[in-house]
Amino acid sequence: MTFSKAASDEKAIATIRCLAADVVAKSNSGHPGAPMGMAPMAHTLFSRFMTVNPAHAKWINRDRFVLSNGHACALIYILNHLLGYKDLPMEQLKAFRQIDSKTPGHPETGHTEGIEVTTGPLGQGFANSVGLAIAQANLAATFNKDGFPLFTNSTYMFTGDGCLQEGISSEAASLAGHLKLGNLIALYDDNHISIDGDTACSFTEDVEQRFLAYGWHVSHVLDGDKDLEGLYKAIEAAKKVTDKPSIIRVKTTIGFGSKQQGLAATHGAPLKADDIEGVKAKFGMNPKESFVVPEDVYAAYKQIADRGARPTRSGPSSSRPTATTADDAIASRKLSETVLGKLADAIPELLGGSADLTGSNLTRWGNAVDFQHPSTQLGDYSGKYIRYGVREHAMGAIMNGLDAYGMHIPTAGTFLNFVSYAIGAVRLSALSHHRVIWVATHDSIGLGEDGPTHQPIETAIALRAIPNLMFWRPADGNEVSGAYLVALQSNSIEKTSKGGYVLVENKDADITLVASGSEVALCNEAVAKLSDKGIKCRVVSIPCFSVFDAQPIDYRLSVLPSGKPILSVEAYSTLGWAKYSHAQHGINTFGASAPAKELFKKFKMTGDDVAAKAQHVVKVFEGQTLVSPVELEAKLLAY
Amino acid sequence: MTFSKAASDEKAIATIRCLAADVVAKSNSGHPGAPMGMAPMAHTLFSRFMTVNPAHAKWINRDRFVLSNGHACALIYILNHLLGYKDLPMEQLKAFRQIDSKTPGHPETGHTEGIEVTTGPLGQGFANSVGLAIAQANLAATFNKDGFPLFTNSTYMFTGDGCLQEGISSEAASLAGHLKLGNLIALYDDNHISIDGDTACSFTEDVEQRFLAYGWHVSHVLDGDKDLEGLYKAIEAAKKVTDKPSIIRVKTTIGFGSKQQGLAATHGAPLKADDIEGVKAKFGMNPKESFVVPEDVYAAYKQIADRGARPTRSGPSSSRPTATTADDAIASRKLSETVLGKLADAIPELLGGSADLTGSNLTRWGNAVDFQHPSTQLGDYSGKYIRYGVREHAMGAIMNGLDAYGMHIPTAGTFLNFVSYAIGAVRLSALSHHRVIWVATHDSIGLGEDGPTHQPIETAIALRAIPNLMFWRPADGNEVSGAYLVALQSNSIEKTSKGGYVLVENKDADITLVASGSEVALCNEAVAKLSDKGIKCRVVSIPCFSVFDAQPIDYRLSVLPSGKPILSVEAYSTLGWAKYSHAQHGINTFGASAPAKELFKKFKMTGDDVAAKAQHVVKVFEGQTLVSPVELEAKLLAY
Structure with a gap:
């Protein structure tokens, strides 16, 4: 396919930019600069590539879009408004960041239809998208047959400088490269600005080379403000690379159109009223009107929505309780292994793993196959056991992504003490109602010789204080089984174990x-x-x-x-x-x-x-x- | 200088390897493989480069050695025994991992003389070493004069695969490259083995390319088991690169000498008795004797120790209380800014910073200079304010390293919610008695529109439950001042604020x-x-x-x-x-x-x-x- 510019392209991009300025100005709170800067890449992606079905938001084979730089959420609210998601009429854009609205300060899955994962804490969405891509690859390898490709979707992710500075994105990127996830495409909004100002003050690494080191396909678009054809071609090329994840570095101007474009001033505060008027004039909109969408822009996005409006089946709900299982050091992790083995036979949705502690956590059942690219000869994509490596934080966020896809029950293990490394992901798991099961072994001083660096004393109370998270500390085999039962049965806590x-x-x-x-x-x-x-x-x-x-x-x-x-x-x-x-x-x-x-x-x-x-x-x-x-x-x- | 092999070199390496096997076997717990594999790089580094003074362990200009893969701690206990540190007579090697010994399961600073930082939780030591290097660079820029170089030491760090998989090491490495810390040299023990087996199962990135991307000087030694000259030359070359941190990838064989060398079996469990006998026979030691150090090996290490035995001044104690300050969203962070400004004038030891939230945390005092390489023209090495970037976990561990050096009082800010990202470092700060001050702003729902992804509900209790950590939540200006006062005054809690x-x-x-x-x-x-x-x-x-x-x-x-x-x-x-x-x-x-x-x-x-x-x-x-x-x-x- 070659790129042909549509009459509505410039108008749609202008609309997104002006709406972003309006949304943040009305709430007098939020981040206008990044949505304005990312409007061209978002419009190119959505108009030419994304297949979603706003009328059936949970259609299982939809393309997934993850906004890892979640502070730019005005962008996804606007896109989903244009696409016609029922949660996002214009009134909701006007209620941005207000009490009980569908447009919270950062995107929350479960809270707003069309939001795939909860993002904002930087780096989380990056790792979530790796989970979404693993889920797709696993289902495709398991269910697709010649002529019957059931699972074919891509996962697209936008990421900013902040996400790439966080260690969690390094962990997730290294694993995604190892796993050769060709169904994952990241667009890096390289606007050279973070809250402290020019990224020259702290972030001068060569991002392209870093991702080459991880085994990714890497490209760039040097004028992300205007070069729609370049954006189109880069995404198109990335889609053709099927044995590597892709990252496209897109140079953009934060707050493009504003008098302060390119400056940190547009990052985290509304533009001034006269500046917004100027933006609108510059882009051919009426400076005196707010929250305006031209009819042909709605029409163009109606066409995008229609692309996904084909016979669908709805996916399973992803609103299920989060669970954590803490096993004692001597026996209950063995009991857990037995239970997991039986569960894996009965529940094909189980997708296990460990952060390089398989033999200690006992999280791998007897006949498990590793989830690996077949070229490694260590497993294949239909495998149900993930070798996460020593990457606890990414593991937590990847499990959130696996659950968000809608067809798996992720479980994974590490020492309880190192759940601390991942607690940023664990709290989002709870906030997002992901059904995710941590097998957290080796608790307290019972861990013995490894000493206080490895003995959690405060971790239990930290986890117990997280709302909507079940922290289990079983005392015997019955309690181990009970913990798994409650974790697996959605919303039926009363009928099963009583917790005490x-x-x-x-x-x-x-x-x-x-x-x-x-x-x-x-x-x-x-x-x-x-x-x-x-x-x-x-x-x-x-x-x-x-x-x-x-x-x-x-x-x-x-x-x-x-x-x-x-x-x-x-x-x-x-x-x-x-x-x-x-x-x-x-x-x-x-x-x-x-x-x-x-x-x-x-x-x-x-x-x-x-x-x-x-x-x-x-x-x-x-x-x-x-x-x-x-x-x-x-x-x-x-x- | 050129490399000349000493008669004692092979014997010393054999001694270290056999002692490592003995130490772990006697305690029936621990990790023999990595110390055995790293013995040649350790011996080369210590015999040819390290300048320390075991009789004055806190001599401020000593070279710092950090074992980031802290599970290999038998190695550092053995080296420090050979060097004659008073905490480590042979009896302590025999009491490895036993109750109340000086040789705990992972190295703990403050607990054992000669241990610079607490390591074991993977990746922490990597980031600590960046802190140690920053401290040295800052002091050198501040106090060294032509002909009077007071601060000249290097920081050497050993790291394994696990550390490099953890996101914290990526954060720290990216920042170290940005800061051009030429005084930092890492040796990467590339033994291709982690707990789950061959690293091929999860860690296949190109580590050298990744570090080139961060701006490091990169080299390798392909036979780390035997090529002492290659090790020597690589370290020597790294020392000559003064405007980049260095990493040397050293290919080694885990458990070298064992029947199971090269296998994960040697990683986390003692070698069998007959295997240890075989190791000793292979290396020319008496198979029937344990815990043996030939006299010429002691003599060689005595010479190393003597190298550092020159007029010294002792550094300040690093055993001081850890503190966390949580400010409310509206006023107390402004009060904190005022207090910090006054403190910075009075206390030149203050070394501030923020994880890219300077304007929100208000952690930068008016006349602060950024700590930056002068070539950036954004500051210089005498600067007292660190732009950490969005790297909370590394920031926490780097502050631990800054305090460990012994001459600074590190303070740094982020939102309270994102202290969670760093809690792995915070708990080690408390365990290690580092005087580190977190300025954790924007607490609870008072944060408002940013929403639940950014509103800590459970973080306060998590921090309150960490032993030896003061979590302050001041209500007014007096409480802000009181919190800083207690944080700054060592061990004088009773004399100052009463906490309630x-x-x-x-x-x-x-x-x-x-x-x-x-x-x-x-x-x-x-x-x-x-x-x-x-x-x-x-x-x-x-x-x-x-x-x-x-x-x-x-x-x-x-x-x-x-x-x-x-x-x-x-x-x-x-x-x-x-x-x-x-x-x-x-x-x-x-x-x-x-x-x-x-x-x-x-x-x-x-x-x-x-x-x-x-x-x-x-x-x-x-x-x-x-x-x-x-x-x-x-x-x-x-x-």
């Missing part, structure tokens, strides 16, 4: 011990020791705070009733446990290097230590009738 | 409102509203949990006394506040995009909302005498 339950009941108990994971066993030990001293105990296991919190109050009170004291026991920071207990036993320092058994002694985490602490707690509260924190919380909420 | 205090006292109060940051003002508003209803309030501000917790119990009880109910108010996850309060008011979901004022309404964070909640709390607890959680905690601790 009574393990040892005793109607005459003097104290309740509440714990998770390995420390449940310590509590059981302590019960016997305390019994010898005439102290009667109940034991409660709470493997998952958020699932337990979702249970009816009567159930929660049956688990943690008022009356006698409750003592929490966990080999982590005690912070947060006061919501379930009157006293806390834990570790509020960093760990140390030694065999696990000795560390549990050093940090007072033995059955004897728990018994001694419990005895003290019973004494302190002797004769008092205590209100359960659960009862108190319920009372305090009801007003 | 009574803002509004009322002897007849019906309730205490406890808050931090912006919500302190809401509590003050609520006081007036409640007064109209006949409810009397106290208001307490706790800007820093860990500093408050360090106060005497009498003081803490005077702030949060038993008797009447205590309600916490904070626009974050309520998790953790039960340690100070009977009831909590907060945000346990993600935020949203809108002007801040509207968000505070939507999330029930107005003076009216706080008053309503307080009124309810008073009613629920009417007639009860409550025990302060602070009193309870003290009682429970004393057993």
Whole structure:
């Protein structure tokens, strides 16, 4: 195909630029410069290449568009408005960044139809798009047959300087190059401006050479402000390269058309009213009118939308709970391996992986095939196990992309401590309602000799505090299975595991011990020791705070009733446990290097230590009738 | 200088290899393969180039050695043993990874003399070394005069495949190339093996080309197992390149000498006894003896140590508290800017910066000069302000390196939400007792229109749970100043701010409102509203949990006394506040995009909302005498 310019091209680009200025000005907040600068590349991509179906936004074989520089989201809202997505009538463009609008400050999938992934935190979208491309490649290799190509879509991604500076994009780019993902095309908005000003102040690497080093197809368009034919040809050429991901460096002018074009001033604040008038005059629009779309521009975008309006089937919903599974160091990761093996046979959607800790996380089931380009002879694209390399942050964001595609259930492993490296992606997973399963092994001081650099003390509370994320810390095989069950069954938390339950009941108990994971066993030990001293105990296991919190109050009170004291026991920071207990036993320092058994002694985490602490707690509260924190919380909420 | 082989070279390398096998075998835990493989490059570097003074380990102009692949720490423990560091007699090599030893599972600075930075979490050491190199360059530019070169040391860093896969190393490498740090030399142990096996499964990028793209001097040694002359020449050539950092790719064989050499089997588990005997026989050592160092090897390392034994001055201690300052979105970052400006005049050690948010974080004082290579004409090496680019994780680890050098007080800014990207470095900062100051602006929903992708809800609790880290959330100018004061004054927490205090006292109060940051003002508003209803309030501000917790119990009880109910108010996850309060008011979901004022309404964070909640709390607890959680905690601790 050759490029032929349409009469509506310049007008459409002018419309996008003027709308971007209007949208940000009306909300008096946001980023006009990047959408104005990227308008030509966006219009060229959408008008000549993108196949989507706004009437069936979830059509599974649609091309995916990811705006990794998500602060430029006025651009995607405008494009999707022009395409006719129902969430984006003109009123929504006018409600940009306002309360309860469909046009939040950064794009959120699930919140706004037509937004594939949640972007804005820089670099996330870059890695998401690698996940979207892997998903497509895997489905194509699995289901496409000669003459019946079911999965043929491309993934297009826009990225800015900021994304390319973030380490997560380096991780994702290196992996994408290794995997030879020819279905992924990135357009790099090289506008030479970041918030601190000219990128000369901190970002002077040779980006093209860097991506060549990763094994990408690399090209450039030197006049991204005007050269539509150059943009067209670069994308066309990239599409022809099927064994490498592509990146096209597009030199653009930020805020093109503004009096301040090319300057950081156009990056993160609205243009002034007179400047906007000037922009409109320059582009042949009426300077006195705002939020204007000429009819022929709507018509051109109607044609684009029609291109995708063919018989479709809708994809599965991607609004499913996020889940994290934390396994203890000794046994439960083996239990997890067993469960994963059985699940993989029953659930072909599972797409596993590990950040170079396969043998430690036990995340690879027996008959798994690696997801690799066939030329490597290490696997093929129908494989269901991804070797992520030591790239935790990209792994997290790639899993988000895999889920966003709509046909996979991604699971992947690393040490719990290194989920911290990826927490930027994990919180977006939760915000975006991605069903993503982390297998986070080797928790707390139980990890032993690797020492405090590898022993998470604060990670559990950090994950427990993320809304819409289930952090599980199973104590035995049943809890491992329960965690997977809840993670896999969408929105049916109530019907399955309850997140917390009574393990040892005793109607005459003097104290309740509440714990998770390995420390449940310590509590059981302590019960016997305390019994010898005439102290009667109940034991409660709470493997998952958020699932337990979702249970009816009567159930929660049956688990943690008022009356006698409750003592929490966990080999982590005690912070947060006061919501379930009157006293806390834990570790509020960093760990140390030694065999696990000795560390549990050093940090007072033995059955004897728990018994001694419990005895003290019973004494302190002797004769008092205590209100359960659960009862108190319920009372305090009801007003 | 030309290379001449010494008689002791081969013997020293054999000694290091056999000791590495012995050390890991005795502890039955650890990583023998990498130390065995890196022995020739380590010996060449130490014997021919490194200048250190084991008797004065903190001598400021020593060469810095960073083992970024910290799991190979048997290597550095062995080298430092040979050099005669007092923390590392032979008994300590035999106590590898055991309780309370000086040889923990991964190297910890502050814990073991001669360890420059804490490494193991992959990629951290790489970025630390960039910080060490920046520190040297800055001091040299500031203090060296013709004929009086005070600061001349080099920073040498070993890195493995894993470090290079982590995004943090990409961030740091790109910045180091930009800054043209000719005093930094990395040796890449290219052994083609990671935990999942051959790097062919996930890491096939062209590392040399990637570093050329970053602007580094790049070379390689193809037989790193034996070619000492090649190693020598490569390092020598790298030292001559003074306007670029250098990386030397050294092809080695993991576990060289073992029956399993070249295989992942030698990576993370001890070699078998018979294999170790074979290694010793192969290298001319007695197979039946362990932990042997020939006298001429000790003698050779004595000579190395003597090279650094010249008149020295000791550097300042680097054991100082870590601090984080969180400023609210409107005013306190401006207060921070004022304080920083005054501090910069008084404290030349301050080395500021921001991850491309200078204008938002307000971290750059008025007369600051950028730290830039003079050829850029954007600053010079004596400059005190670093443009980190959008590289939060590297920024965190580089600050750790800056502090590790011993002469600077690093401060740097980003949004609080993006401290999450760097939390892997932040926890090591705390573990290593680095005095590092983060200026983390734009907290919670107060950030407004940027929306939930940028609004931290869970970050405060995550940081509060990190041991040895002060997370401050100041409510006014005094608290901003107090936070800086505590952060800057080593180990004098008691003498300065108390972390929490009574803002509004009322002897007849019906309730205490406890808050931090912006919500302190809401509590003050609520006081007036409640007064109209006949409810009397106290208001307490706790800007820093860990500093408050360090106060005497009498003081803490005077702030949060038993008797009447205590309600916490904070626009974050309520998790953790039960340690100070009977009831909590907060945000346990993600935020949203809108002007801040509207968000505070939507999330029930107005003076009216706080008053309503307080009124309810008073009613629920009417007639009860409550025990302060602070009193309870003290009682429970004393057993």
